[in-house]
Every structure is written in C-alpha cells, then in structure tokens.
Amino acid sequence: xxxxxxxxxxxxxxxxxxxxxxxxxxxxxxxxxxxxxxxxxxxxxxxxxxxxxxxxxxxxxxxxxxxxxxxxxxxxxxxxxxxxxxxxxxxxxxxxxxxxxxxxxxxxxxxxxxxxxxxxxxxxxxxxxxxxxxxxxxxxxxxxxxxxxxxxxxxxxxxxxxxxxxxxxxxxxxxxxxxxxxxxxxxxxxxxxxxxxxxxxxxxxxxxxxxxxxxxxxxxxxxxxxxxxxxxxxxxxxxxxxxxxxxxxxxxxxxxxxxxxxxxxxxxxxxxxxxxxxxxxxxxxxxxxxxxxxxxxxxxxxxxxxxxxxxxxxxxxxxxxxxxxxxxxxxxxxxxxxxxxxxxxxxxxxxxxxxxxxxxxxxxxxxxxxxxxxxxxxxxxxxxxxxxxxxxxxxxxxxxxxxxxxxxxxxxxxxxxxxxxxxxxxxxxxxxxxxxxxxxxxxxxxxxxxxxxxxxxxxxxxxxxxxxxxxxxxxxxxxxxxxxxxxxxxxx
Numbered sequence: 001x002x003x004x005x006x007x008x009x010x011x012x013x014x015x016x017x018x019x020x021x022x023x024x025x026x027x028x029x030x031x032x033x034x035x036x037x038x039x040x041x042x043x044x045x046x047x048x049x050x051x052x053x054x055x056x057x058x059x060x061x062x063x064x065x066x067x068x069x070x071x072x073x074x075x076x077x078x079x080x081x082x083x084x085x086x087x088x089x090x091x092x093x094x095x096x097x098x099x100x101x102x103x104x105x106x107x108x109x110x111x112x113x114x115x116x117x118x119x120x121x122x123x124x125x126x127x128x129x130x131x132x133x134x135x136x137x138x139x140x141x142x143x144x145x146x147x148x149x150x151x152x153x154x155x156x157x158x159x160x161x162x163x164x165x166x167x168x169x170x171x172x173x174x175x176x177x178x179x180x181x182x183x184x185x186x187x188x189x190x191x192x193x194x195x196x197x198x199x200x201x202x203x204x205x206x207x208x209x210x211x212x213x214x215x216x217x218x219x220x221x222x223x224x225x226x227x228x229x230x231x232x233x234x235x236x237x238x239x240x241x242x243x244x245x246x247x248x249x250x251x252x253x254x255x256x257x258x259x260x261x262x263x264x265x266x267x268x269x270x271x272x273x274x275x276x277x278x279x280x281x282x283x284x285x286x287x288x289x290x291x292x293x294x295x296x297x298x299x300x301x302x303x304x305x306x307x308x309x310x311x312x313x314x315x316x317x318x319x320x321x322x323x324x325x326x327x328x329x330x331x332x333x334x335x336x337x338x339x340x341x342x343x344x345x346x347x348x349x350x351x352x353x354x355x356x357x358x359x360x361x362x363x364x365x366x367x368x369x370x371x372x373x374x375x376x377x378x379x380x381x382x383x384x385x386x387x388x389x390x391x392x393x394x395x396x397x398x399x400x401x402x403x404x405x406x407x408x409x410x411x412x413x414x415x416x417x418x419x420x421x422x423x424x425x426x427x428x429x430x431x432x433x434x435x436x437x438x439x440x441x442x443x444x445x446x447x448x449x450x451x452x453x454x455x456x457x458x459x460x461x462x463x464x465x466x467x468x469x470x471x472x473x474x475x476x477x478x479x480x481x482x483x484x485x486x487x488x489x490x491x492x
Contacts, residue, residue, distance in 0.1 A: 008100075008135040015098040016131050024095055026131035031055050031106045037072065037079035040111060041119045047111045052121065054079060055106040055129060057158065058099060068096065069120075072107065075164075080120040081107050092126050102132035150478050151486055166472045170480055173284060173468055174241060177261055180283050184276075186237040186263060191226035193219060193243065199446070200224030200385070202438040203246040206256075219245035223262045224385065224459065225446045228414065231264050231457050232449045239263035241464065252476040253406055256485050259464040268458035269387075269413040270397045274374055277401060277409065277460060278305035281372070288471055296404050296470050299370060303403070307372040313395070315375065316357055319364045328353040335360055354382035369402035384424040384440055386412035401462075403470060409462040416457060418450035 056074035106127040149156035200222025281303040292304040324334030386396035397413035428440035478484035
C-alpha cells in the first residue's frame with residue numbers, strides 16, 4: 001500500500017502541471033505586499049474595510065464548493081483568507097483549487113471580521129508565489145521529532161513558533177553583547193579562521209590544505225593568540241564574536257562548530273573580567289527577562305552580582321581532603337578512592353596533577369554549581385597562557401564560569417612574560433610529541449609579538465551558544481544552533 005505522503009506528493013506535482021497548462025507561473029520573481037499579518041490583526045480598527053496585500057505560506061485550507069478559507073502565515077503571525085468564486089473570478093478560483101497546504105501565496109483583499117469575530121481578508125486577487133512539491137510532515141503542527149527538527153531546520157521553523165522565538169532571541173542576545181562592549185569602548189575585530197598554528201585552548205583541530213601555497217592549515221580552536229597580538233599592537237580593548245572549531249565529541253553542551261565571544265582589555269586582570277562577566281549577564285537577563293532572574297529547565301537562576309567565588313584547590317580538597325593535595329600520587333589515590341575512573345595507569349600512564357584536578361572538578365564539583373559561580377585559581381600546568389598568582393607559582397589567575405552546572409566561559413590574567421611563555425609552550429610541545437593531540441604548539445610569531453611588549457591584560461572567552469541555551473530555556477546546544485552538525489542519515 002502506498003504511503004499517504006506519496007499520494008500527496010503525486011497530487012502536488014499534478015497540480016503544478018495543471019497550473020502550468022493554464023498559463024500560471026508557479027514561481028514568479030517578485031511580489032509587493034502592503035503589510036504583515038500581525039499589522040492587519042492589531043490594526044483592524046483603522047484597517048476595517050480597507051484593501052491590503054499580504055503574502056505567506058498556507059498552513060490550512062477549509063471549505064468546498066464556491067468558497068473557502070485558508071490560514072496564511074508569515075514571519076509575524078497568521079491571518080485568515082476568505083476566497084469566494086464571485087469575488088476572484090473563475091480563473092483565479094481555479095488557481096485556488098490547485099493550491100495546497102505548504103504553498104506560498106500572495107493575496108489582495110478587503111479587511112473584515114467573520115461571524116466568529118476573526119479578523120480576515122476577503123480576497124479579490126490571489127497569486128501563487130511558490131508551489132510546494134513536498135508535503136509537510138504528517139504531524140507538522142508542533143513537530144517534536146528532534147532528529148527531523150535538527151536535520152531539516154526549515155521544517156522546524158515552519159512548524160514551531162517557539163523555535164523561531166529561540167532564534168530571534170539568539171540574534172537579540174548577540175546584539176546586546178555587541179552593544180554592551182561597544183559602550184565600554186571595545187573594538188570589534190575579525191581574526192583568521194584558517195591558521196598555520198592553532199592554539200588558545202586544549203583541543204584537537206580540523207586540518208585542511210591550501211593547494212596554492214602547499215600549506216597545511218587548521219580551523220581555529222580559539223581566537224586568543226591573534227587578539228593578543230592586537231593588544232601588543234596598541235588596541236587596548238578588542239573583542240570578536242565568531243565561529244571556532246574543535247574536532248571532538250558531541251553532546252548537549254558540545255558542538256564541533258560553535259560561536260565564541262572573546263575579549264581582551266589592557267591594564268586589567270581576571271578580577272576586572274569577573275566584574276565584566278557579572279555586568280554582562282545582568283544586562284542580558286534584564287533585557288530578555290525584565291530582571292536578573294530567569295528559569296532554565298525548571299531551575300531558577302539569578303545572575304545578580306556579586307557571584308559566588310570558589311577557589312579550585314578548596315573545591316578539590318572538599319572532595320578528597322587536604323592531605324591528598326601533597327603530590328600527584330596522593331591525589332590520584334584519593335581520586336580513585338572517591339570513585340573517579342583513571343583508567344589503567346600501566347598502559348595509559350598516571351595523569352598529571354593538573355589533569356587530576358580537572359577530572360575531579362568535572363566529576364564531582366562542576367555539575368553541582370547551580371548558582372552563578374566563578375571557579376578561580378587553577379594549577380599552572382593546565383593553564384599555559386595565564387599569569388601566576390603572586391603568592392604561589394604553581395597557581396595561575398584564571399577562572400571558569402558555571403551556571404546550572406554548565407561551563408560558560410574561561411578567563412585569565414594573561415601571561416605577558418615572553419620567556420615564561422616559551423617555557424610553558426615548550427612543555428606543551430613535549431606533550432604533543434608524546435601523542436597529546438590537544439596540547440599547544442609553539443607559535444613563534446606570537447612569542448615574537450610578546451617580546452615587543454604586551455601590557456598587563458585580562459581576557460575572557462564565553463561560549464555564546466551555551467549562554468543562549470540558558471537564556472532561552474533550551475535543553476541542548478543543538479536547539480540554539482540553526483544547522484547543527486549531525487551524523488549522515490542512513491540510506492533507507
């Protein structure tokens with residue numbers, strides 16, 4: 001037995017041929033409209049009886065015989081069309097009979113209210129603007145299948161007003177970020193996405209080849225090293241909102257292609273970056289939600305400053321005890337006793353002290369940080385681009401941002417000592433030589449820039465997609481990326 005959607009598809013194709021046989025162009029080039037649906041509905045009191053022209057997608061049709069109704073949907077809302085043979089004439093009524101749900105049409109007519117008090121347009125002229133050749137999904141209204149929603153975002157946008165609202169909010173959030181930074185005299189810049197050496201984060205990069213130059217290039221994993229070059233060059237406050245790429249796994253908070261905000265401010269440190277972060281989140285929440293409080297997945301969040309500050313080593317000691325912090329070996333033993341899987345030390349090797357700290361934080365601490373929290377002061381070995389604290393050379397001035405158990409950003413008081421930076425990156429190069437694909441390389445030009453002198457600087461990176469997740473109450477990162485990376489569909 002043939003699928004119902006197959007029959008519908010055949011009928012749509014047949015209607016297309018009938019339209020062409022009757023001299024109707026099913027894909028005209030242009031259409032002039034006088035207003036949007038919402039303007040007609042909201043402005044009924046002064047538009048009643050006047051003539052308007054609207055355009056949009058037909059999402060429902062009703063009626064038989066010599067008259068019918070249709071719901072026309074555009075970007076701003078819905079308006080009902082009333083089509084009568086006596087009003088539009090035989091030729092256009094024949095077109096009406098051949099249009100189906102999913103088609104895009106234009107309509108000129110008189111604004112009125114039906115007996116059921118619904119604002120409508122009595123159509124005088126109907127124009128087919130695009131004939132659909134595939135039906136909408138059988139349950140298109142409120143499309144729920146996430147695989148379809150992510151793979152065919154256009155169907156999701158057609159079907160779900162809440163999805164359109166999320167991406168309107170996304171655009172607004174990015175505009176607010178830009179306005180916030182512009183008001184503080186930050187200059188927006190663009191730095192290379194294709195880079196000969198990647199750095200600024202621990203991540204595996206995507207690799208490509210430039211044939212003309214016979215050069216291996218990488219999609220950037222972070223903007224950091226180029227933005228710092230601009231600080232060296234004399235720009236004192238810079239930021240970039242752009243795509244970064246990391247060749248890693250995917251889950252509810254990770255995507256191989258994602259949007260990041262990075263900003264750098266000369267003569268500042270990570271304390272200034274904490275204040276900047278608090279102010280930015282207060283601004284975002286207030287403009288979107290009318291105040292600093294909002295809800296994410298049933299959890300009430302309040303981003304009002306000041307946020308909680310927790311020292312990393314205090315948080316780790318709270319899990320494994322202070323005595324465990326004496327050495328890598330004692331920390332590993334305590335972490336294992338607490339239930340952390342460290343793999344097979346004989347085959348995998350024992351993680352370094354800093355890596356153990358990261359693993360303990362990730363497993364036991366970070367998921368519980370519901371209220372806005374700065375985790376501050378990290379081990380130097382996992383922070384090769386950050387400046388050490390004045391009190392302890394094993395600790396750097398760095399913080400990560402957590403809300404609702406999700407990491408949202410990372411910040412340093414930036415390391416500006418070129419000799420120390422060479423020592424740190426040399427250690428990373430050794431790790432890469434030992435097979436760590438996520439370790440930093442040695443960027444000689446960046447070191448040369450530092451040797452010309454970089455002022456004290458505070459830097460901040462924010463995962464824009466994750467921030468949008470929280471502010472729009474979206475459960476996962478793919479819900480806020482229009483076209484997320486997906487596995488290829490299997491051949492049926």
